[in-house]
Amino acid sequence: MALIQRHIQNMSEADALEPHWGYADRAVPCTNDPGSCAYLDVVYSAHDRGMVYTGIFWLTLGGIVLVWAVGRRMFPPREPHDDLIAQLSRPQQKEPESATTTPTPQPHRLWRALASSTRHHLLPTTPLRPLFGATTRLQLLILTILTAYLTLWSFLGMAYHTWQTPIKNQPPHIVNTRTTLGPWADRVGVLAYALTPLSILLASRESVLSLLTGVPYTSFLFLHKWTGYIILAQTLLHTLGWVLVEAWLYQPQPAVWEAFAGQLYIVWGFVALGLLVLLWVFSLRVVVERVTGYELFRKAHYVLAMVYIGALIGHWQQLQCFLVPGLVLWGLDRAARLVRMGLLHYGYWSEEGRWGFRAVQARARLWDDGELGDVVRMDFDHVQAPWKVGQHFFLCFPEGSIWQSHPFTPLSLPVADAAGKVRHSYVFRAKGGETKKIADVLAKMAASTEATTPVILQGPYGENIVEGLTQDVNVLCVAGGTGISYVLPVLLRLVREKPNPGRKMELVWAVKRKQDLEWIKPEMEELRRLGVAHGLQIRTFVTAEPLSATTSKQIKVTDEKGRTESEDDIESVQGTPLSTQSGTEHRPDVTTAVDDFVGNVAHGPTRVFGSGPPGMVVEMRAAVAKCNSGARVWKGEERFDVRLVCDDRLEW
Incomplete structure (x- = not known):
């Protein structure tokens, strides 16, 4: 009834109630003054179009994901050979065969050229790093498109006008000023509701989007965060719009505002806004790092998000069609995590002979x-x-x-x-x-x-990072500290494959201290032993100890005659082109490492695997982007087709 009274609908003289999905029923015909009736026409028509626009928005997203999923299955990445995993435990002992190259078909060359050009322009980190973090230009472009798309739907389909309407039992000079501000604020609010399940979908670890597109769930976390910021902006605009209407444009004041702010659904709206602001504050990097810590942030985020959705239902239950799916998605994600964990541990046969979760x-x-x-x-x-x-x-x-x-x-x-x-x-x-x-x-x-x-x-x-890694692809692995965990399995897999003399392989690893080399000593010994036939080159750099006490190592597994060299055979000095010295630090220059590697590739594309501190990842992106050239790839120079695969979990 509060909504009906605010819209000055004359229910006693109405012939019927006209239903509107997501909104209050409308009394027809309108028997109020002409200005009020015209205003109500704009209110309901703008809302109806807004609901249609939310449908178009979700259909657009669904169509993109569907096309992506179908394309992945119609054009799967090439695999080196069948059943490779079964052969990994049996390293190949055959002599290397002669490397052969075959011309790349025109469609594949066109696709590679387009992909290379895209990486050249969109792979580097955005210059607005203080605002967006260490994200790529591609992610920023997607966010810009999403924001522009939502902005378009926020303004379309409304008649912009102002009406002066009389107020019953008030002098003629006291009137209500009715504008399109109210319908516009409603439209923005509807879009905020419609984005809620998308925000939850982008944050899911058991991600349906990852299942369909093959993109790891970590790649969606940037959009999840900024979708939340968009929802916050929409909520603030929705609230500000109606505060201006009820506290300024409608008369007499303060009676109208007091009656408006005291209604239960308005109270729930303010509660939802407060919870959303808390979600934003607790997600700020400075708050997470210095106040709450990641674990407290994560748990508080869950609780606040669920209470926020409940407050939204209390504010406007007619739009719970967007909120209930969000709750279902969150519940399915949590249930799937428990099921996955249970499948890994239930049935574990213990030494005591007990059967159960262990x-x-x-x-x-x-x-x-x-x-x-x-x-x-x-x-x-x-x-x-x-x-x-x-x-x-x-x-x-x-x-x-x-x-x-x-x-x-x-x-x-x-x-x-x-x-x-x-x-x-x-x-x-x-x-x-x-x-x-x-x-x-x-x-x-x-x-x-x-x-x-x-x-x-x-x-x-996460994703299978060696998918499509054929034997003609050259491999450069760059790691900092414990980031070696991400790139090491790639090399362990490659050295157990049949060697390809034409492939170039190299590892660049920076550690703080010499003792850090002991972390993966058994695996490094295997790389040196099996890497002989592959021409694998290993370079290690110690960055936090004086050069006079510890020199960085550059271990080349094979020399020109194919002999194996020991770890102490080659030592880099301060003038090594690949190194950068600053005080006692002696660290690899990532840009030089990538440039030199690509420059020495004889044929075939290159894949760079990287993991380390955010600064190192940023350097890798810029270096790889610089090496890509779609025009040269189109001309057959495949070495300028350089792809970066990095561990973006470090940017959480």
Whole structure:
């Protein structure tokens, strides 16, 4: 009734009630003054068109995803050969065959040229990094298109006019000023409701979007954050519009505003706005890093988001058609996580012979790294299906807390043995929070016995980063610190394949201290042993120790005569072109590393795998973008087709 009275509808003289989806019924015919009737025409027509526009918006998104999904299945990436994973445990011993090249078909060349041109222009990090973070121009372009699209729907389909309408029982000079501001504020509010399930969909770990498009869920987190910011802006504009209408344009004041603000659905609206502002404040990087921490932020985000949706239903339940699907999506995501975790751990056959849900016992080794934070390596075997190279798991350490989990990428190759067990190996730095607790527990254990700790797995998540990695693709891996976990499985897979003399392979790894090389000593020994036949070149750089005490290493697995060289055979000096010196730091110049690698490629495209601090990732993007040239790829120079695959989880 409050809504009806505000719209001055004369219900007693109405012949019928005209339903409007998502809005209050309208009394027809309109028996008020001509200005009020014209205003009501604009209100209801603008709302009806707004509902149609939200349908068009979702159909557009659905059509894009559908075309993407169909295209992925009609044109899947080329694989090197069938059933490769089954062969990984049996390294090839055959002599290398002569490298042969075949002309690239015109459609493939056109596609590669377009992709190379796109990377050249859109891969670098946006210059507005303080505002958007270390995101790419492509992500910013998508956000700009989304914002422009929503802005278009915010203004279309409305008649912009102003009406002066009389007020019953008031002097003639006191009138209501009715404008299109009210209908426009309603339109913006409807769009905010319509974006809510999209925001939840973009944040889902068990992502339907990832399942259809093949894009990892981490790539959608930037859009999730900024979709939330768009919803906040729309909510503020919706609120501001109606505050101006009810507190200024409608008369007499303050009676109209007091009656308006005291209604229950308006109170719920203000509650929803307050919760949305809290969601925004708690998501700010400075608040997460200095006040709440990531885990508290994540849990508070869940709770506030659910209460916010409840407040939205209380504010305008006619639009819960957008909110209930959001709740369902969130519930399905949480349920799928529990099911995935249960499938990994339920049925684990323990040494005691008990059947049920059990954590995995991981063997651990600890390196004391002083102020930099202790480094932990964990190894365990678990019966499961092998994951894809590049995917990650969320690990929960029950000895610290069962309510927290952290994403880690296994550095081990996903190969199952005869018993169906797959080796998991992880390296991570324990700076604070839950990982620091685990490091402290392991440090106490290591003093008296072998350090072990229970681990609960959830996953795997992410993309297969070696999909389509044919033998004609040259590979450069660049890693900083524990980022080696992301790129190492790629090299372990490649060195177990049949060698291709025409392929160029190289690893550039920067660590803080010389002792950090021990983290992955067994895997590095395998790379050096099997990499001989592949011409693999390994360069390691120590960045936090004086050059006089520790020199960076450049280990070339094979020399010109094919002989294996030891780790101490070659030492880089201060004048090495690939290095950059600053005080006691001696770190790789990522731009030079990428330029030199691509410049020395004989034939075939290049794929750069990278993981490390955000600054290193930003440098890699710029370097790879610079090396891409669609025009040269179209002319047959495939070495200018350079693709970057990096671990974007570091930007959370």
